[in-house]
Amino acid sequence: MNPTAVTAVGALPAWPYPLWIAHRGAGKLAPENTLAAFRLGAAHGYRMFECDAKLSADGVVFLMHDAALERTTNGQGIGGELPWHALSQLDAGSWHSHSFAGEALPTLEALARFCQANGHLLNIEIKPTPGTESATGEAVARVAARLWAGADVPPLLTSFKPDALAAAQAAAPELPRGLLVDTLWTGWLEKAQELGCAALVANHALWDSAHVARVHGAGMRCLSYTVNDEWVAQHLLALGTDGIITDRVDLFSPS
Template structure:
């Protein structure tokens, strides 16, 4: 499926040095820990702090609706119970996803991916969509989320898809090869580097301690851009910036000033 005509610039080649189009600082789950994660309230708060790129977790309901939620289960961040993938969107959309955080956000709802896409359109923001499939739902999640983005995203700068799931990234690439992709890793490895290249990824997104001079050189030599999660300490941020990382995902949106687009 081609994204030309849907606001995309065509196939995404490996970016040239200095040609990475995304902001360096990325708000984790909308606003880090300052608002209920993966909600529109979090996105609004992150935007109010000057952030113009957001990371969020997207999975599917039982009836195939892409929506925002990190965990497989509902208990931690909603009033619901059980596996999210077992419930239809009409049921999920009614859940309170804010009271767990603080009374201020009581009644905040789970947003659909379409809700977040509209927010980014109105506020002219960039988006990193992490594919967060339930176990056994990897391929369906990759396909449906990628297809939904081809239908709804109209900004010229496409969303960056990422995942720890190779199957989800492969399925997304099969539906929308033009969407840039990043492989998430907890630790840097030759195997992970090879996987990122095989998947046609433009970026490697590692837990921040994985990056040092050696791993940066290896990833750069492979033609990849480098992002780190979750960067919350001054020393870590200074080290990663000195290494020249392209993106830092943070919870501390009230501490780290967002940088302009690189």
């Protein structure tokens, strides 16, 4: 399915993704951005996941949120400054709990195999090491285009960094994109349109009826992060938003 195909005159473009998206695999129930987390999120019924992708020093796309290794691995320094062989040896699970000790950092390719084998969908946040925005956007898009070639539903590529999205757009224009925003900075909607985005992914507190109408009127979908409270979810559903990224895979049923 082409997620940007318009189904009717004046209608929003078709949207093949589910409402509920598990943040970093399984929220806080497992070490984020590890295969263990995605397996646990799937066990809770989720069929779409959000992950963070960055670039190793030797050009391998791997999953990790922070630039620095210390919070979520037993390594030190900047992850993107190390080659993949060194990154692949790190323990990315012990920081969370003993039961996940020894869990490895996965590549995007490993996660793609898991998702495709199980019919899961993916939101890949392009999370560049500072200074590598364009290189990371291009690499993530090229790898994703290769891994999901011929897939009915491609991954959604998102980023807070317009330069990363612009590079992704140039490298793989067929993949849908979404601009992430934490504040409504001057020109946010125009930038999303310039980047050919299919979605605007905002801090949930930014959405109101006027902004939802404005984004929908521009032909884009409205997604929210990170929604962990029932009342917030109900508010977003009442506004008619299109996607909810949550840590609370144990609280919200995705069905």
